[in-house]
Amino acid sequence: MPEIATIACYGAGRMGRGIGHCLAYAGYEVALIDSRTRSHEAWTAYREQAKAEVHASLSALADIGGFEASAIGAILERVHLYARSEAGDALATADLVFEAVPETDEAKRDALAEIDRLARETAIVASTTSTYLSTQLAAWSGRPDRFLNAHWLNPAYLVPLVEVSPCEETDEAVLSAVNAFLEAIGKVPVTCKASPGYIVPRLQVLAMNEAARLVEEGVASAEDVDKAVRYGFGYRFSVLGLLEFIDWGGGDILFHASRYMADATGEDRFATPPIVRENMAAGRNGLRDGQGFYDYRDREIASYRRERMAVFLDRLKDASLHLPPSSGAGGGHTANEEGAT
Structure with missing residues:
Protein backbone atom coordinates (compact mmCIF):
# COMPACT_ATOMS: atom_id res chain seq x y z
CA MET A 1 0.00 0.00 0.00
CA PRO A 2 1.60 3.33 -1.09
CA GLU A 3 2.07 6.12 1.43
CA ILE A 4 -0.79 8.61 1.69
CA ALA A 5 0.75 11.94 0.69
CA THR A 6 -1.90 13.88 -1.23
CA ILE A 7 -5.41 14.43 0.11
CA ALA A 8 -8.62 15.82 -1.34
CA CYS A 9 -11.97 16.43 0.28
CA TYR A 10 -15.03 16.37 -1.97
CA GLY A 11 -17.38 18.74 -0.18
CA ALA A 12 -16.23 22.05 1.27
CA GLY A 13 -18.93 22.62 3.86
CA ARG A 14 -18.61 22.50 7.63
CA MET A 15 -16.99 19.07 7.81
CA GLY A 16 -14.78 19.60 4.77
CA ARG A 17 -13.47 22.86 6.16
CA GLY A 18 -12.79 21.27 9.54
CA ILE A 19 -10.86 18.46 7.86
CA GLY A 20 -9.00 20.99 5.73
CA HIS A 21 -7.99 22.91 8.87
CA CYS A 22 -6.79 19.70 10.55
CA LEU A 23 -4.79 18.40 7.60
CA ALA A 24 -3.22 21.76 6.77
CA TYR A 25 -2.22 22.23 10.40
CA ALA A 26 -0.61 18.76 10.26
CA GLY A 27 1.52 19.95 7.32
CA TYR A 28 -0.41 18.48 4.38
CA GLU A 29 -1.53 20.20 1.21
CA VAL A 30 -5.29 19.60 1.00
CA ALA A 31 -7.71 20.19 -1.86
CA LEU A 32 -11.24 21.21 -0.83
CA ILE A 33 -13.67 20.67 -3.69
CA ASP A 34 -17.04 22.38 -3.85
CA SER A 35 -19.61 19.66 -4.58
CA ARG A 36 -22.14 22.06 -6.09
CA THR A 37 -22.19 23.77 -9.48
CA ARG A 38 -22.31 27.55 -8.99
CA SER A 39 -22.07 30.68 -11.08
CA HIS A 40 -18.70 32.37 -11.14
CA GLU A 41 -19.90 35.06 -8.75
CA ALA A 42 -21.44 32.53 -6.35
CA TRP A 43 -18.32 30.35 -6.44
CA THR A 44 -16.07 33.32 -5.71
CA ALA A 45 -18.17 34.27 -2.69
CA TYR A 46 -18.30 30.66 -1.49
CA ARG A 47 -14.52 30.27 -1.82
CA GLU A 48 -13.89 33.41 0.22
CA GLN A 49 -16.39 32.28 2.84
CA ALA A 50 -14.68 28.90 3.17
CA LYS A 51 -11.23 30.46 3.45
CA ALA A 52 -12.52 32.93 6.03
CA GLU A 53 -14.03 30.14 8.12
CA VAL A 54 -10.81 28.13 8.18
CA HIS A 55 -8.89 31.31 9.02
CA ALA A 56 -11.33 32.04 11.86
CA SER A 57 -10.99 28.57 13.37
CA LEU A 58 -7.20 28.78 13.20
CA SER A 59 -7.22 32.24 14.74
CA ALA A 60 -9.49 31.10 17.56
CA LEU A 61 -7.08 28.32 18.49
CA ALA A 62 -4.07 30.61 18.25
CA ASP A 63 -5.80 33.20 20.45
CA ILE A 64 -6.21 30.68 23.27
CA GLY A 65 -2.60 29.48 23.04
CA GLY A 66 -2.97 26.50 20.73
CA PHE A 67 -0.07 27.59 18.51
CA GLU A 68 1.72 30.73 17.37
CA ALA A 69 -0.51 33.06 15.36
CA SER A 70 2.40 33.75 13.03
CA ALA A 71 1.90 30.24 11.57
CA ILE A 72 -1.66 30.91 10.36
CA GLY A 73 -0.63 32.25 6.97
CA ALA A 74 1.53 29.24 6.12
CA ILE A 75 -1.20 26.84 7.24
CA LEU A 76 -3.84 28.59 5.14
CA GLU A 77 -1.60 28.41 2.07
CA ARG A 78 -1.85 24.62 2.26
CA VAL A 79 -5.67 24.74 1.85
CA HIS A 80 -6.60 24.87 -1.83
CA LEU A 81 -10.21 25.40 -2.91
CA TYR A 82 -11.58 24.08 -6.19
CA ALA A 83 -14.89 24.65 -7.97
CA ARG A 84 -16.77 21.54 -9.02
CA SER A 85 -15.70 22.15 -12.60
CA GLU A 86 -12.09 21.85 -11.42
CA ALA A 87 -12.61 18.62 -9.48
CA GLY A 88 -10.69 16.57 -12.02
CA ASP A 89 -7.53 18.54 -11.37
CA ALA A 90 -7.82 18.08 -7.60
CA LEU A 91 -8.73 14.39 -7.67
CA ALA A 92 -6.29 13.24 -10.34
CA THR A 93 -3.34 13.01 -7.96
CA ALA A 94 -5.06 12.29 -4.63
CA ASP A 95 -4.01 9.23 -2.64
CA LEU A 96 -6.94 9.65 -0.24
CA VAL A 97 -10.28 11.32 -0.95
CA PHE A 98 -12.69 12.21 1.82
CA GLU A 99 -16.35 12.52 0.78
CA ALA A 100 -18.12 15.18 2.86
CA VAL A 101 -21.36 16.06 1.10
CA PRO A 102 -24.89 16.41 2.59
CA GLU A 103 -26.54 13.30 4.05
CA THR A 104 -28.95 12.49 1.22
CA ASP A 105 -29.05 9.58 -1.23
CA GLU A 106 -28.82 11.92 -4.19
CA ALA A 107 -25.82 13.83 -2.86
CA LYS A 108 -23.95 10.68 -1.82
CA ARG A 109 -24.58 8.83 -5.08
CA ASP A 110 -23.57 11.84 -7.15
CA ALA A 111 -20.42 12.55 -5.15
CA LEU A 112 -19.18 8.98 -5.02
CA ALA A 113 -19.80 8.50 -8.75
CA GLU A 114 -17.91 11.72 -9.52
CA ILE A 115 -15.00 10.72 -7.27
CA ASP A 116 -14.80 7.26 -8.82
CA ARG A 117 -14.84 8.75 -12.32
CA LEU A 118 -12.16 11.37 -11.70
CA ALA A 119 -9.86 9.84 -9.07
CA ARG A 120 -7.15 7.43 -10.05
CA GLU A 121 -7.75 3.72 -9.56
CA THR A 122 -5.37 3.46 -6.62
CA ALA A 123 -7.03 6.25 -4.61
CA ILE A 124 -8.71 5.36 -1.32
CA VAL A 125 -12.16 6.85 -0.79
CA ALA A 126 -13.47 7.54 2.72
CA SER A 127 -16.93 8.88 3.41
CA THR A 128 -17.24 11.11 6.47
CA THR A 129 -20.94 10.29 6.87
CA SER A 130 -22.51 10.11 10.31
CA THR A 131 -25.58 8.15 9.21
CA TYR A 132 -24.96 5.97 6.16
CA LEU A 133 -23.37 2.55 6.55
CA SER A 134 -20.20 1.67 4.68
CA THR A 135 -21.93 -1.43 3.31
CA GLN A 136 -24.47 0.80 1.54
CA LEU A 137 -22.06 3.44 0.29
CA ALA A 138 -19.46 0.92 -0.90
CA ALA A 139 -21.79 -0.20 -3.67
CA TRP A 140 -22.12 3.42 -4.83
CA SER A 141 -18.38 4.05 -4.64
CA GLY A 142 -17.41 1.85 -7.59
CA ARG A 143 -14.36 0.63 -5.62
CA PRO A 144 -15.56 -1.25 -2.52
CA ASP A 145 -12.13 -2.79 -1.91
CA ARG A 146 -10.68 0.72 -1.51
CA PHE A 147 -13.63 2.26 0.31
CA LEU A 148 -14.58 2.77 3.96
CA ASN A 149 -16.25 5.27 6.25
CA ALA A 150 -14.17 7.65 8.35
CA HIS A 151 -16.53 9.50 10.66
CA TRP A 152 -14.89 12.62 12.10
CA LEU A 153 -16.59 14.22 15.10
CA ASN A 154 -17.26 17.96 15.03
CA PRO A 155 -15.31 20.12 15.38
CA ALA A 156 -13.05 17.95 13.24
CA TYR A 157 -9.93 19.97 14.02
CA LEU A 158 -10.37 19.54 17.80
CA VAL A 159 -11.97 16.17 18.56
CA PRO A 160 -9.28 13.46 18.34
CA LEU A 161 -11.56 10.51 17.58
CA VAL A 162 -12.31 9.24 14.07
CA GLU A 163 -14.60 6.21 13.76
CA VAL A 164 -13.38 4.05 10.88
CA SER A 165 -15.91 1.59 9.49
CA PRO A 166 -14.86 -0.72 6.65
CA CYS A 167 -17.21 -2.82 4.58
CA GLU A 168 -16.79 -6.54 3.92
CA GLU A 169 -14.86 -5.88 0.70
CA THR A 170 -12.45 -3.30 2.17
CA ASP A 171 -8.87 -4.42 1.67
CA GLU A 172 -7.11 -4.87 5.04
CA ALA A 173 -4.16 -2.89 3.70
CA VAL A 174 -6.50 0.03 2.98
CA LEU A 175 -7.87 -0.05 6.52
CA SER A 176 -4.35 -0.16 7.95
CA ALA A 177 -3.18 2.69 5.73
CA VAL A 178 -6.07 4.96 6.71
CA ASN A 179 -5.66 4.23 10.41
CA ALA A 180 -1.91 4.87 10.20
CA PHE A 181 -2.51 8.14 8.37
CA LEU A 182 -5.02 9.32 10.96
CA GLU A 183 -2.63 8.49 13.78
CA ALA A 184 0.14 10.36 11.99
CA ILE A 185 -1.92 13.58 11.98
CA GLY A 186 -2.71 13.24 15.68
CA LYS A 187 -6.09 11.54 15.50
CA VAL A 188 -7.26 8.48 17.44
CA PRO A 189 -8.94 6.05 15.03
CA VAL A 190 -11.22 3.26 16.25
CA THR A 191 -12.52 0.52 13.97
CA CYS A 192 -16.13 -0.61 14.07
CA LYS A 193 -18.37 -2.73 11.90
CA ALA A 194 -21.09 -1.18 9.77
CA SER A 195 -23.81 -0.62 12.37
CA PRO A 196 -26.32 2.22 12.82
CA GLY A 197 -24.84 4.99 14.94
CA TYR A 198 -21.27 3.63 14.92
CA ILE A 199 -19.96 3.95 18.51
Whole structure:
Protein backbone atom coordinates (compact mmCIF):
# COMPACT_ATOMS: atom_id res chain seq x y z
CA MET A 1 0.00 0.00 0.00
CA PRO A 2 1.60 3.33 -1.09
CA GLU A 3 2.07 6.12 1.43
CA ILE A 4 -0.79 8.61 1.69
CA ALA A 5 0.75 11.94 0.69
CA THR A 6 -1.90 13.88 -1.23
CA ILE A 7 -5.41 14.43 0.11
CA ALA A 8 -8.62 15.82 -1.34
CA CYS A 9 -11.97 16.43 0.28
CA TYR A 10 -15.03 16.37 -1.97
CA GLY A 11 -17.38 18.74 -0.18
CA ALA A 12 -16.23 22.05 1.27
CA GLY A 13 -18.93 22.62 3.86
CA ARG A 14 -18.61 22.50 7.63
CA MET A 15 -16.99 19.07 7.81
CA GLY A 16 -14.78 19.60 4.77
CA ARG A 17 -13.47 22.86 6.16
CA GLY A 18 -12.79 21.27 9.54
CA ILE A 19 -10.86 18.46 7.86
CA GLY A 20 -9.00 20.99 5.73
CA HIS A 21 -7.99 22.91 8.87
CA CYS A 22 -6.79 19.70 10.55
CA LEU A 23 -4.79 18.40 7.60
CA ALA A 24 -3.22 21.76 6.77
CA TYR A 25 -2.22 22.23 10.40
CA ALA A 26 -0.61 18.76 10.26
CA GLY A 27 1.52 19.95 7.32
CA TYR A 28 -0.41 18.48 4.38
CA GLU A 29 -1.53 20.20 1.21
CA VAL A 30 -5.29 19.60 1.00
CA ALA A 31 -7.71 20.19 -1.86
CA LEU A 32 -11.24 21.21 -0.83
CA ILE A 33 -13.67 20.67 -3.69
CA ASP A 34 -17.04 22.38 -3.85
CA SER A 35 -19.61 19.66 -4.58
CA ARG A 36 -22.14 22.06 -6.09
CA THR A 37 -22.19 23.77 -9.48
CA ARG A 38 -22.31 27.55 -8.99
CA SER A 39 -22.07 30.68 -11.08
CA HIS A 40 -18.70 32.37 -11.14
CA GLU A 41 -19.90 35.06 -8.75
CA ALA A 42 -21.44 32.53 -6.35
CA TRP A 43 -18.32 30.35 -6.44
CA THR A 44 -16.07 33.32 -5.71
CA ALA A 45 -18.17 34.27 -2.69
CA TYR A 46 -18.30 30.66 -1.49
CA ARG A 47 -14.52 30.27 -1.82
CA GLU A 48 -13.89 33.41 0.22
CA GLN A 49 -16.39 32.28 2.84
CA ALA A 50 -14.68 28.90 3.17
CA LYS A 51 -11.23 30.46 3.45
CA ALA A 52 -12.52 32.93 6.03
CA GLU A 53 -14.03 30.14 8.12
CA VAL A 54 -10.81 28.13 8.18
CA HIS A 55 -8.89 31.31 9.02
CA ALA A 56 -11.33 32.04 11.86
CA SER A 57 -10.99 28.57 13.37
CA LEU A 58 -7.20 28.78 13.20
CA SER A 59 -7.22 32.24 14.74
CA ALA A 60 -9.49 31.10 17.56
CA LEU A 61 -7.08 28.32 18.49
CA ALA A 62 -4.07 30.61 18.25
CA ASP A 63 -5.80 33.20 20.45
CA ILE A 64 -6.21 30.68 23.27
CA GLY A 65 -2.60 29.48 23.04
CA GLY A 66 -2.97 26.50 20.73
CA PHE A 67 -0.07 27.59 18.51
CA GLU A 68 1.72 30.73 17.37
CA ALA A 69 -0.51 33.06 15.36
CA SER A 70 2.40 33.75 13.03
CA ALA A 71 1.90 30.24 11.57
CA ILE A 72 -1.66 30.91 10.36
CA GLY A 73 -0.63 32.25 6.97
CA ALA A 74 1.53 29.24 6.12
CA ILE A 75 -1.20 26.84 7.24
CA LEU A 76 -3.84 28.59 5.14
CA GLU A 77 -1.60 28.41 2.07
CA ARG A 78 -1.85 24.62 2.26
CA VAL A 79 -5.67 24.74 1.85
CA HIS A 80 -6.60 24.87 -1.83
CA LEU A 81 -10.21 25.40 -2.91
CA TYR A 82 -11.58 24.08 -6.19
CA ALA A 83 -14.89 24.65 -7.97
CA ARG A 84 -16.77 21.54 -9.02
CA SER A 85 -15.70 22.15 -12.60
CA GLU A 86 -12.09 21.85 -11.42
CA ALA A 87 -12.61 18.62 -9.48
CA GLY A 88 -10.69 16.57 -12.02
CA ASP A 89 -7.53 18.54 -11.37
CA ALA A 90 -7.82 18.08 -7.60
CA LEU A 91 -8.73 14.39 -7.67
CA ALA A 92 -6.29 13.24 -10.34
CA THR A 93 -3.34 13.01 -7.96
CA ALA A 94 -5.06 12.29 -4.63
CA ASP A 95 -4.01 9.23 -2.64
CA LEU A 96 -6.94 9.65 -0.24
CA VAL A 97 -10.28 11.32 -0.95
CA PHE A 98 -12.69 12.21 1.82
CA GLU A 99 -16.35 12.52 0.78
CA ALA A 100 -18.12 15.18 2.86
CA VAL A 101 -21.36 16.06 1.10
CA PRO A 102 -24.89 16.41 2.59
CA GLU A 103 -26.54 13.30 4.05
CA THR A 104 -28.95 12.49 1.22
CA ASP A 105 -29.05 9.58 -1.23
CA GLU A 106 -28.82 11.92 -4.19
CA ALA A 107 -25.82 13.83 -2.86
CA LYS A 108 -23.95 10.68 -1.82
CA ARG A 109 -24.58 8.83 -5.08
CA ASP A 110 -23.57 11.84 -7.15
CA ALA A 111 -20.42 12.55 -5.15
CA LEU A 112 -19.18 8.98 -5.02
CA ALA A 113 -19.80 8.50 -8.75
CA GLU A 114 -17.91 11.72 -9.52
CA ILE A 115 -15.00 10.72 -7.27
CA ASP A 116 -14.80 7.26 -8.82
CA ARG A 117 -14.84 8.75 -12.32
CA LEU A 118 -12.16 11.37 -11.70
CA ALA A 119 -9.86 9.84 -9.07
CA ARG A 120 -7.15 7.43 -10.05
CA GLU A 121 -7.75 3.72 -9.56
CA THR A 122 -5.37 3.46 -6.62
CA ALA A 123 -7.03 6.25 -4.61
CA ILE A 124 -8.71 5.36 -1.32
CA VAL A 125 -12.16 6.85 -0.79
CA ALA A 126 -13.47 7.54 2.72
CA SER A 127 -16.93 8.88 3.41
CA THR A 128 -17.24 11.11 6.47
CA THR A 129 -20.94 10.29 6.87
CA SER A 130 -22.51 10.11 10.31
CA THR A 131 -25.58 8.15 9.21
CA TYR A 132 -24.96 5.97 6.16
CA LEU A 133 -23.37 2.55 6.55
CA SER A 134 -20.20 1.67 4.68
CA THR A 135 -21.93 -1.43 3.31
CA GLN A 136 -24.47 0.80 1.54
CA LEU A 137 -22.06 3.44 0.29
CA ALA A 138 -19.46 0.92 -0.90
CA ALA A 139 -21.79 -0.20 -3.67
CA TRP A 140 -22.12 3.42 -4.83
CA SER A 141 -18.38 4.05 -4.64
CA GLY A 142 -17.41 1.85 -7.59
CA ARG A 143 -14.36 0.63 -5.62
CA PRO A 144 -15.56 -1.25 -2.52
CA ASP A 145 -12.13 -2.79 -1.91
CA ARG A 146 -10.68 0.72 -1.51
CA PHE A 147 -13.63 2.26 0.31
CA LEU A 148 -14.58 2.77 3.96
CA ASN A 149 -16.25 5.27 6.25
CA ALA A 150 -14.17 7.65 8.35
CA HIS A 151 -16.53 9.50 10.66
CA TRP A 152 -14.89 12.62 12.10
CA LEU A 153 -16.59 14.22 15.10
CA ASN A 154 -17.26 17.96 15.03
CA PRO A 155 -15.31 20.12 15.38
CA ALA A 156 -13.05 17.95 13.24
CA TYR A 157 -9.93 19.97 14.02
CA LEU A 158 -10.37 19.54 17.80
CA VAL A 159 -11.97 16.17 18.56
CA PRO A 160 -9.28 13.46 18.34
CA LEU A 161 -11.56 10.51 17.58
CA VAL A 162 -12.31 9.24 14.07
CA GLU A 163 -14.60 6.21 13.76
CA VAL A 164 -13.38 4.05 10.88
CA SER A 165 -15.91 1.59 9.49
CA PRO A 166 -14.86 -0.72 6.65
CA CYS A 167 -17.21 -2.82 4.58
CA GLU A 168 -16.79 -6.54 3.92
CA GLU A 169 -14.86 -5.88 0.70
CA THR A 170 -12.45 -3.30 2.17
CA ASP A 171 -8.87 -4.42 1.67
CA GLU A 172 -7.11 -4.87 5.04
CA ALA A 173 -4.16 -2.89 3.70
CA VAL A 174 -6.50 0.03 2.98
CA LEU A 175 -7.87 -0.05 6.52
CA SER A 176 -4.35 -0.16 7.95
CA ALA A 177 -3.18 2.69 5.73
CA VAL A 178 -6.07 4.96 6.71
CA ASN A 179 -5.66 4.23 10.41
CA ALA A 180 -1.91 4.87 10.20
CA PHE A 181 -2.51 8.14 8.37
CA LEU A 182 -5.02 9.32 10.96
CA GLU A 183 -2.63 8.49 13.78
CA ALA A 184 0.14 10.36 11.99
CA ILE A 185 -1.92 13.58 11.98
CA GLY A 186 -2.71 13.24 15.68
CA LYS A 187 -6.09 11.54 15.50
CA VAL A 188 -7.26 8.48 17.44
CA PRO A 189 -8.94 6.05 15.03
CA VAL A 190 -11.22 3.26 16.25
CA THR A 191 -12.52 0.52 13.97
CA CYS A 192 -16.13 -0.61 14.07
CA LYS A 193 -18.37 -2.73 11.90
CA ALA A 194 -21.09 -1.18 9.77
CA SER A 195 -23.81 -0.62 12.37
CA PRO A 196 -26.32 2.22 12.82
CA GLY A 197 -24.84 4.99 14.94
CA TYR A 198 -21.27 3.63 14.92
CA ILE A 199 -19.96 3.95 18.51
CA VAL A 200 -20.15 7.54 19.74
CA PRO A 201 -23.46 8.57 18.12
CA ARG A 202 -25.08 5.36 19.39
CA LEU A 203 -23.90 6.03 22.95
CA GLN A 204 -24.59 9.74 22.94
CA VAL A 205 -28.12 9.52 21.54
CA LEU A 206 -29.10 7.42 24.57
CA ALA A 207 -27.34 9.75 27.00
CA MET A 208 -28.77 12.92 25.45
CA ASN A 209 -32.31 11.54 25.40
CA GLU A 210 -32.00 10.49 29.04
CA ALA A 211 -30.73 13.96 29.96
CA ALA A 212 -33.74 15.51 28.22
CA ARG A 213 -36.06 13.13 30.11
CA LEU A 214 -34.54 14.24 33.44
CA VAL A 215 -35.52 17.83 32.65
CA GLU A 216 -38.90 16.78 31.22
CA GLU A 217 -39.72 14.83 34.39
CA GLY A 218 -38.66 17.69 36.64
CA VAL A 219 -35.87 15.66 38.24
CA ALA A 220 -33.33 18.45 37.84
CA SER A 221 -32.77 21.69 35.94
CA ALA A 222 -30.90 21.71 32.65
CA GLU A 223 -28.06 23.53 34.39
CA ASP A 224 -27.73 20.89 37.10
CA VAL A 225 -27.99 18.00 34.65
CA ASP A 226 -25.15 19.47 32.61
CA LYS A 227 -23.11 20.22 35.74
CA ALA A 228 -23.54 16.57 36.73
CA VAL A 229 -22.29 15.52 33.31
CA ARG A 230 -19.27 17.83 33.37
CA TYR A 231 -18.11 17.03 36.90
CA GLY A 232 -19.35 13.45 37.25
CA PHE A 233 -20.24 11.50 34.14
CA GLY A 234 -17.82 13.24 31.78
CA TYR A 235 -15.05 13.56 34.36
CA ARG A 236 -15.19 9.86 35.21
CA PHE A 237 -15.41 8.57 31.67
CA SER A 238 -12.65 10.79 30.34
CA VAL A 239 -10.35 8.59 32.45
CA LEU A 240 -12.09 5.21 32.50
CA GLY A 241 -13.98 4.05 29.42
CA LEU A 242 -17.51 2.79 29.99
CA LEU A 243 -16.54 -0.86 29.78
CA GLU A 244 -13.38 -0.30 31.79
CA PHE A 245 -15.53 1.31 34.49
CA ILE A 246 -17.85 -1.72 34.54
CA ASP A 247 -14.79 -3.87 35.23
CA TRP A 248 -13.52 -1.37 37.83
CA GLY A 249 -16.68 -1.61 39.92
CA GLY A 250 -17.84 -5.07 38.87
CA GLY A 251 -20.29 -6.32 36.29
CA ASP A 252 -22.51 -7.66 39.07
CA ILE A 253 -22.81 -4.15 40.50
CA LEU A 254 -24.07 -2.93 37.13
CA PHE A 255 -26.50 -5.85 36.98
CA HIS A 256 -28.06 -5.09 40.35
CA ALA A 257 -28.16 -1.33 39.72
CA SER A 258 -29.80 -1.92 36.36
CA ARG A 259 -32.35 -4.30 37.84
CA TYR A 260 -33.26 -1.68 40.45
CA MET A 261 -33.64 1.03 37.79
CA ALA A 262 -35.73 -1.22 35.53
CA ASP A 263 -38.01 -2.20 38.45
CA ALA A 264 -38.29 1.32 39.86
CA THR A 265 -39.08 2.97 36.53
CA GLY A 266 -40.85 0.12 34.78
CA GLU A 267 -38.65 0.83 31.75
CA ASP A 268 -36.95 -2.05 29.96
CA ARG A 269 -34.31 0.32 28.59
CA PHE A 270 -32.50 0.10 31.94
CA ALA A 271 -32.15 -3.70 31.86
CA THR A 272 -28.65 -5.14 31.41
CA PRO A 273 -27.77 -6.87 28.13
CA PRO A 274 -27.10 -10.64 28.10
CA ILE A 275 -23.31 -10.17 27.88
CA VAL A 276 -23.23 -8.77 31.44
CA ARG A 277 -25.17 -11.74 32.80
CA GLU A 278 -22.96 -14.15 30.82
CA ASN A 279 -19.83 -12.58 32.30
CA MET A 280 -21.28 -12.90 35.80
CA ALA A 281 -22.13 -16.56 35.29
CA ALA A 282 -18.58 -17.23 34.06
CA GLY A 283 -16.99 -15.42 37.01
CA ARG A 284 -15.75 -12.53 34.89
CA ASN A 285 -16.93 -9.55 36.93
CA GLY A 286 -13.88 -7.40 36.31
CA LEU A 287 -10.80 -6.41 38.28
CA ARG A 288 -11.44 -8.58 41.32
CA ASP A 289 -11.83 -11.68 39.15
CA GLY A 290 -8.94 -10.82 36.84
CA GLN A 291 -11.28 -10.79 33.86
CA GLY A 292 -14.27 -8.85 32.66
CA PHE A 293 -14.57 -6.99 29.40
CA TYR A 294 -10.77 -6.76 29.66
CA ASP A 295 -8.22 -9.35 30.74
CA TYR A 296 -6.27 -8.22 33.83
CA ARG A 297 -4.51 -11.48 34.64
CA ASP A 298 -1.11 -10.19 33.51
CA ARG A 299 -1.52 -6.77 35.13
CA GLU A 300 -0.31 -5.60 38.50
CA ILE A 301 -3.70 -4.37 39.72
CA ALA A 302 -2.45 -2.04 42.44
CA SER A 303 -0.20 -0.22 39.95
CA TYR A 304 -3.03 -0.02 37.42
CA ARG A 305 -5.34 1.55 40.03
CA ARG A 306 -2.67 4.08 41.08
CA GLU A 307 -2.06 5.06 37.47
CA ARG A 308 -5.75 5.67 36.86
CA MET A 309 -6.13 7.61 40.11
CA ALA A 310 -3.21 9.82 39.08
CA VAL A 311 -5.02 10.64 35.83
CA PHE A 312 -8.17 11.48 37.81
CA LEU A 313 -6.13 13.91 39.89
CA ASP A 314 -4.66 15.47 36.75
CA ARG A 315 -8.20 16.04 35.44
CA LEU A 316 -9.06 17.90 38.66
CA LYS A 317 -6.01 20.10 38.23
CA ASP A 318 -6.86 20.74 34.58
CA ALA A 319 -10.31 21.92 35.65
CA SER A 320 -8.79 24.17 38.38
CA LEU A 321 -10.44 21.99 41.03
CA HIS A 322 -8.82 20.05 43.84
CA LEU A 323 -9.27 17.42 46.47
CA PRO A 324 -10.52 18.62 49.88
CA PRO A 325 -7.76 19.15 52.47
CA SER A 326 -7.11 16.43 55.03
CA SER A 327 -8.65 16.91 58.48
CA GLY A 328 -5.32 18.06 59.91
CA ALA A 329 -4.46 20.50 57.15
CA GLY A 330 -6.64 23.28 58.45
CA GLY A 331 -8.57 25.80 56.42
CA GLY A 332 -11.40 25.25 54.01
CA HIS A 333 -11.73 24.86 50.28
CA THR A 334 -9.72 27.42 48.41
CA ALA A 335 -10.89 26.54 44.92
CA ASN A 336 -14.27 26.17 43.30
CA GLU A 337 -16.13 23.96 45.76
CA GLU A 338 -18.74 22.66 43.35
CA GLY A 339 -16.30 20.09 41.92
CA ALA A 340 -14.08 19.46 44.92
CA THR A 341 -15.62 16.18 46.01
